[in-house]
Amino acid sequence: LQYNSFEDPRCEGYLEDGRTGMSPSTLKRAFLNNLFYVQGKFKALATPNDYYMALAYAIRDRLLQRWINTAAIYTAQGSRTVAYFSAEFLMGPHLGNNLINLDIYKDVEKGIAEMGLNLGELLEQEEEPGLGNGGLGRLAACYLDSLATLEIPSLGYGIRYEFGIFDQEIEDGWQVEITDKWLRFGNPWEIARPEWAVEVKLGGHTDHYVDDHGRYRIRWVPDQQVTGIPYDTPILGCQTNTANTLRLWTAEAPESFNFNAFNSGDYLGAVYEKVVSENISKVLYPNDDSSQGKKLRLTQQYFFVSCSLQDMIRILVGQELPLEKFHEKFAVQLNDTHPAIAVAELMRLLIDMHHMSWDSAWSITQRTFAYTNHTLLPEALERWPVELFGSLLPRHLEIIYELNDRFLDEVRIKFPEDDSRLSRMSLIDESGERYVRMAHLACVGSHAINGVAALHTELLKQDVLYDFYQMYPGKFQNKTNGVTPRRFMVLSNPALTELVTSKIGDTWIKNLGELQKLEAWADNPEFQQQWRQIKQANKQELAAYIQKHNGIIVDPNSIFDILAKRFHEYKRQYLDLLHIVTLYNRIKANPDIEITPRTFIFGGKAAPGYFMAKLIIKLINSVADVINRDPDVRGRLKVVFLKNYNVKLAQRIYPAADLSEQISTAGKEASGTGNMKFALNGALTIGTLDGANVEIREEVGAENFFLFGLTAEQVYAKRASGYNPMEYYNSNAELRLALDRIASGFFSHGDTELFKPLVDSLLHHDQYFLLADYQSYIDCQEQVGLAYRDQDRWTHMSILNAARMGKFSSDRSIQDYCREIWKVEPVTITLENSEVTDS
Template sequence: MTLSEYQATWKKRPEKHAALPTDLKKHVLRTPQVRVQVEDDRTGMDTETLKRAFLDNLYYIQAKDLQNATPYDLYMALSWTVRDRLLQRWIHTQETYLKQDVRSVCYFSAEYLPGRQLGNALVNVGLYEPARTFLRELGFELVDLMEQENEPGLGNGGLGRLAACFMDSLATLGVPAIGYGIRYEFGIFAQTIQGGWQFEQPDRWLRYGNPWEIPRPEYLVEVKFGGHTEAYTDPQGRYRVSWVHERSVLGTPYDTPVPGYRTNTVNTLRLWSARATEDFDFQVFNSGDFARAVAGKTYSENITKVLYPNDNTYQGKELRLEQQYFFVSCSLQDILRRYWDHHVDLDSFTDKVTIQINDTHPAIGIAELMRLLVDEYLIEWDRAWQITQKVFAYTNHTLLSEALERWPVSLFGRLLPRHLEIIYEINERFLHLARSRFGNDEARIARLSLIQEGSEKYVRMANLACVGSHAINGVAKLHTELLEQDVLADFYALTPEKFSNKTNGVTPRRFVLLSNPKLALLYTERLGQEWIRDLALLRKLEDHLHDADFRASWKQIKADNKHDLAEYILHFNGIEVAPDSLFDIQVKRVHEYKRQLLMLLYVITLYHRLKQNPAMALQPRTFIFAGKAAPGYTMAKLIIKCIHSVAAIINADPDVGGRLKVVFLANFNVSLAQRIYPAADLSEQISTAGKEASGTGNMKFAMGGALTIGTLDGANIEIREQVGPENFFLFGLTAQQVYALKARGYHPNDYYQTNTELRSVIDLVASGHFSPGRPDLFRPLVDALMARDEYLLFADYQVYLDCQQQVDAAFADSERWTTMSILNAVRMGYFSSDRSMGEYCRDIWKTGPVAVELNG
């Protein structure tokens, strides 16, 4: 393929930034460069040096020239070029931390969703415009190369995206930090839609290599599994335990740089990959059993093969527990190694290390640190426990009981026998303390116990996290209140001083600057660039609320973003949508509590009304859904099928006349999200009150000027407080009302019988109208709603419809809608992850920024 031929192939698909305004470079993407002194210009920042480095990397690393390079080769060469310019800052950052013996934040998360890294690195380092310039001189567009990047799908959704936001903010704030996690060979599955059904394909994000990571085999660690324990008495007459393990796995760290914005700080994301202690059994191979010769390697490396194996089976549960233990053991051994390299005792360990566990997945780290301290370093139990509690802090991310992890004691003991002993010892001491406080309240003692009793016993990981941490936080005001009053009420009663709220935030670098460059340009023209590091400065734009030019620019930017998304939908879905229609969007993980089905019932309601009265007045709407269902979650997958089936009927019905369109965008990820958020008019945040911990999509939508229709759930409450109740479409039961309704007995059939429109809609679905030839296809959805309606869709149905009428009226008034849109966006400063990280640093980690100076 010639250069001109493959350049032509890039133009066959719509690109989000294909029409970036020329002046963007002067205002947003040409960030001030931090001066780097080097002996030569090997990593110079000027355009000519960048071009030469790019061509060198293409030739000497990719072994290609411009005439035979593929688009991916060019992406790789550019990524090497950018990474080279991070290395000096990265090395100096680590040297500074070492020299100053700083207190480091160690962030433990089983998930990270960083998104594509090239654009973020270019912006943070100040190279976006120079790269764009030299590539155009060579006949290429930067946005085309950026589209080649395979996104690391190392998480399911909000949890992993939040972790990546936090890492970005810590680097931008200059806080010493290292993220620890798992280098999944296959990330979250690639979602394809066939006949309206979700199918999962392997996410081969490492297929062509990853230019952003550096392997560190010199820091290899061993992780043990299985076996048994043996008690003994040491020479000093003290009781000791030895773990005689059955097998072991090696962990290799891969480091990825995390650059801060306008700072010399480059922190590290360290992800662990599993490998066998012995890759190949030569004697077995020579005997002719070729498969068994590499069986050990295959078995060991399965640990980091795929993100969250399906745990519906015993083998899946075992592998998931192995994953969690593997990464925390690797990480704790690494933390201790780095500490012992520069200290002779553990006296200052708690002053130099703080570990934040992101949900319960890393909670086994509490038992592992105790094992390392007591068994490996021979520290007395009480001192080891004091150290452990001082370094660990726990963020809870869920109010759903099924998401509070627990492991069968039988499985736990077989895989981690020594840890089970340690957990029993922790539990015995803890319950003694609890009884001293609560007396003979055995019901409460049973709830506090780390072990859930019953016909089968379980280890409760959330309880372990609470007992072994010095701080426990929720991620939104309501979430924290519900943790204190309900989910973790007994722990709050025992140690209320541990609890605090730290409302989530997202990084404005990715979710405004990169995702919405035209809006970012407008901000920069009015405010300068400081808003990128201090999002609260956007409040100053309220002074321009009635400025005709500002309002006209705002409307044009939104129109352009909607046009871009409409082109994407036409290209990938083959559906033509009107950019001037109301883009009503819900994109997030598909789960019954998030109530995609409630939004779909509204779609069907509008359709039913139009069928009854084709001439009815209605603001044209484009309903957009996106999200993945867990592979084993049958009901969520049926909801996806139902969305597609409803779309097929409505989009083709001449009575609708194009006034309603329904679209499902496949394979939702960070890159697709960056296309969607800026184009949204209405953000659907409609979870059952008391079920969503926080949400971060609600923040990203609002930052792009979308208005929210939502319940008083998660961070919706605080968003409404910030943007003003008059700029938020509120409906639905409160969390307290939900609890009260369920307590006195909820009967969905009562709503079905008394609400004529609801009954008509449910009957339409039940009749098979949307599933011709398969009338019972959606019967499980109808039966679940009629029998129990776990998430109270029927109870909130009418008030949701009434609220949507308010949306319709507001959208009809273009000037009113623009005012509300502007106020939603410019009042979102509180929801920057920079603010979140500042609060963690101040209140939990007791740490702050460290200046990194560069020299030759």
């Protein structure tokens, strides 16, 4: 009996149909079964979470059939597989997305409603797995969605942090961090696979010895060992049967380890070891675009990389493939340098554990890895003090020294008599305290190196990785980021999805370039009106959310001007604030001034140790308190800080935005991806020529994009010629007034000390050129206000923005990676001719 095909009439009436069938009545029955048998509840006692769980398990059953078929077919075919190594996967809630990708959202919504429940409320119950900080982790999640949708055999490998990114509370205007307990009520989407646990060594020293065959060998004698347990989550593609795997590792104490301490009566010592081991996967480091250099962080990185590579070797061996074919079976993508230790670890596994020669191991290693760089910020480039590194990974340090010797010989041959180049390129920074440079390790150990937007890749080649570009020009490629339209349009903006589909059919969902067909409707009055009505309704929904959570009433007819991303000085939330204070000052000077009403909405978390970022959050809330209450403003300006910006909240925000703030200092934001999500939902962008903004503007047309500010080149020139922010302060009356207001204590109950660090940093350093860009930004915002007054023109621009987002689908990005880096082909998963049988 083939039990896996729900369409097979032979399955009718079998229990399995209840777990795979997709008809509304079967789904309903499955839901009630789970409420009864899994949650152990009936209606009178069931909580909303019980209902969510019952539905989640019903949907998981539908995924499992596809998941098992996918695994069976990949195994039978020995398919070439992408392994995406990332310290972060910011997945967002699974249930809604799985309903979309299974294409049963509407059926389920209806069935749930027939039982007197509301699907939206059940979806709200899901605690999102916040296993990432921001753009980098969310990109990994979008890429998994596209890999599955494009039917590419792939695995995501990472860490199952017990505590993901903290929950943000606001108290007295300040950010307060609350631990995220996402696993509190259990996680219906994962399956533990303890049978595939692996051991990871840490610390100790190395032994050099001669083996029985007289061969010189090296043995790592660790002083600690931990066990990695994999937890698997199915990643379903959109309208395919492909369900790939996200495999996240949890650290546990090995059962046998420290048995001696236990036997000798040192019970507490033995338990302590266990706690230390479990700490490894305990918590996500909450820093975005900066590196802390903490030993636990390096341990996390090594832990998941070692687990993953050992797992891949197990898979290879299980398919009876020789280790020499590792790079043919797997293409490994390093998501920034966080997993770059993989270069040394694969070398160690091949040489020490599997007795391969150095040269063979190195050839396999280089052909396996490719490296994506996500930042130009110097503080984000990872380097580890050599001593710290050697105390945790003594064998890897030896391997890196050996790699470095060989690599520097190569450099010497290509660039003779150039000692400064050797020290610039060395894997070890020896300019002061010695450091291991992880980006250099990643560059040397990979066959491809890519940036995440055209400008970013150019700047990598000209600046941060200039020497490596000269050494290996052929390794460098650009792969502009993309976002999944399934989560960030179909799921989050159902009304717009329906309107678009009613005009151009629904194939755009998997082929976003087709949105271009909307251009034909851009000036159609009826279509324009429908487009506007949907935006208006989305704004009303966000307004209700704001009223509920912030107690602020906002006007849905005002411009929803939104800046939502992590807080960082280079992202320049503070510049947005200077615009707000400027408008406010104008109103105070002339209460009858004509101003296009605006609602300024901010969202985002600051790293807990980032003082300036936290102070900017406090300033936003302080300015909000004054402006929202000042009767002179007459409601024309409102300022809202939405707490705890995460994937769930982002899904509410993008559909309601009129204006997307993408205002980083040119040359600092590698790509940005929020910029794409806003535009896809019909927001217009005000932005600098930074990251992917450049390409977004190219696609939507300069006339549909609000550009301001210095170019990256101009920023460099200004810095080189000695930038003096005080000149701008002295010569610009409005700017001076805005800064003076903040400094004077006007927004801080007379306290002139509170915001002094912010004002002083602008006047005396202004590392990110806010003052240089201030006037250009203010002028550009003036144009925004005028454009909004002409609603037909604005709607026309809004439609064209969405219509021209085709390039920014993560499907396009992934297709480019597949063709140009991974050399991997789709594998179609059928449910009919499955390998999985019950007989």
